[in-house]
Amino acid sequence: MPPRTPLPPHRRLPLLVTADGELLDELLRLAAAGGTEVELAADPAAARARWAPAPLVLVGADQAQACLRARLPRRPRTVLVGRSGDLDPGTEIAELIGAEHVAALPAAEPWLVDRFGECSGDQSGGTARVVAVLGGRGGAGASVLAGGLAVTAARARLRTLLVDADPLGGGLDLVLGWEQLEGLRWPGLTDTDGRVDPPSLVRALPSRGDLVVLSWDRGDLQHLPAAAMAATVDAARRGRDVVVLDLPRYLDDAAVVALQAADRALLVVPAELRATAAAARVVAVVAPHCADLAVIVRGPAPGRLKASEVARALGLPLAGTLRPEPGLCRGLERGEAPAADGKGPLAALCQRILDGLTDVPARGAA
Ligand SMILES: Nc1ncnc2c1ncn2[C@@H]1O[C@H](COP(=O)(O)OP(=O)(O)O)[C@@H](O)[C@H]1O
Numbered sequence: 001m002p003p004r005t006p007l008p009p010h011r012r013l014p015l016l017v018t019a020d021g022e023l024l025d026e027l028l029r030l031a032a033a034g035g036t037e038v039e040l041a042a043d044p045a046a047a048r049a050r051w052a053p054a055p056l057v058l059v060g061a062d063q064a065q066a067c068l069r070a071r072l073p074r075r076p077r078t079v080l081v082g083r084s085g086d087l088d089p090g091t092e093i094a095e096l097i098g099a100e101h102v103a104a105l106p107a108a109e110p111w112l113v114d115r116f117g118e119c120s121g122d123q124s125g126g127t128a129r130v131v132a133v134l135g136g137r138g139g140a141g142a143s144v145l146a147g148g149l150a151v152t153a154a155r156a157r158l159r160t161l162l163v164d165a166d167p168l169g170g171g172l173d174l175v176l177g178w179e180q181l182e183g184l185r186w187p188g189l190t191d192t193d194g195r196v197d198p199p200s201l202v203r204a205l206p207s208r209g210d211l212v213v214l215s216w217d218r219g220d221l222q223h224l225p226a227a228a229m230a231a232t233v234d235a236a237r238r239g240r241d242v243v244v245l246d247l248p249r250y251l252d253d254a255a256v257v258a259l260q261a262a263d264r265a266l267l268v269v270p271a272e273l274r275a276t277a278a279a280a281r282v283v284a285v286v287a288p289h290c291a292d293l294a295v296i297v298r299g300p301a302p303g304r305l306k307a308s309e310v311a312r313a314l315g316l317p318l319a320g321t322l323r324p325e326p327g328l329c330r331g332l333e334r335g336e337a338p339a340a341d342g343k344g345p346l347a348a349l350c351q352r353i354l355d356g357l358t359d360v361p362a363r364g365a366a
């Protein structure tokens with residue numbers, strides 16, 4: 001078996017102290033725009049251990065009084081942040097908690113993106129490669145490709161997390177034949193304000209060997225908070241080697257966060273005219289959030305449409321093609337994971353995609 005790649009030392013990330021979900025979502029977007037991941041703490045107690053070493057601390061207006069009461073030590077590069085209506089200009093709370101700046105949103109957005117940007121060079125870890133997969137239309141084969149990528153990575157002894165980010169996808173654990181496996185699913189992982197406890201993440205999820213899966217259960221459909229996705233990808237980037245995200249075609253906030261975190265995004269498009277037309281609509285919505293978007297064309301091509309023509313029509317690079325694999329469908333119905341035996345067109349494509357990923361610099365890396 002190949003040796004594992006050693007993980008780099010833990011990096012220092014900006015710390016956000018807030019329990020205000022809306023504010024948190026805004027700050028996560030600004031952090032993503034600044035090219036950095038963040039640590040989250042809902043209150044001063046959770047923030048204490050990371051308060052001093054963090055390169056930047058943002059205290060939400062909702063937690064300012066609590067931070068004052070908790071007597072957290074004064075530290076440089078501390079910012080009080082809130083929407084302009086939530087920041088009371090009459091109080092001296094910023095000075096009392098030792099904040100050098102008060103950032104009122106939305107006016108301070110560009111300034112905050114710059115501060116986050118300064119922290120992105122401070123990061124020295126989080127080397128997991130993150131790849132996102134989407135379908136150009138329903139039933140394109142995105143989830144099967146996502147499953148195949150994760151299985152192939154784990155077969156190569158890469159510590160892998162497969163994330164089902166499609167609430168309407170029917171459960172990625174089913175694609176692997178893992179539905180009976182014990183462990184947490186999304187509904188149990190996200191609490192009411194969408195926070196995830198990163199250290200317990202991997203331990204709590206269903207796993208086999210080097211593959212860990214975060215999927216849905218068969219219960220009532222629930223909203224996936226963007227903050228939960230951000231925290232999950234952040235934890236995974238630090239603790240795994242490969243993260244595969246199976247995304248919905250209709251982007252919710254969590255999917256946007258996931259796309260922005262991905263080093264590479266792959267759009268699976270059946271080699272058909274109408275599928276290509278549908279995929280063009282998906283590209284228009286998805287491309288603005290992607291650093292690197294490429295297309296995988298899946299056969300059969302009933303009208304003899306070429307993969308290169310599909311890619312050209314979409315204005316995207318062609319990352320690969322998939323021949324029809326009838327045995328794969330039969331295996332899926334029997335609960336066999338895609339690419340599990342390492343043979344066939346899907347397994348070969350997955351191997352090539354993963355080989356290509358190692359050439360992409362991880363987004364969080366210095
Ligand atoms: N590589 C493949 N070869 C043959 N059939 C496939 C392949 N990928 C997907 N399929 C078929 O298409 C169906 C839908 O695939 P899925 O990955 O769930 O689509 P999506 O996630 O894009 O909606 C699968 O249940 C399977 O029958």
Ligand SMILES: [Mg+2]
Nearest residue numbers: 142143166169
């Ligand atoms: Mg799917």
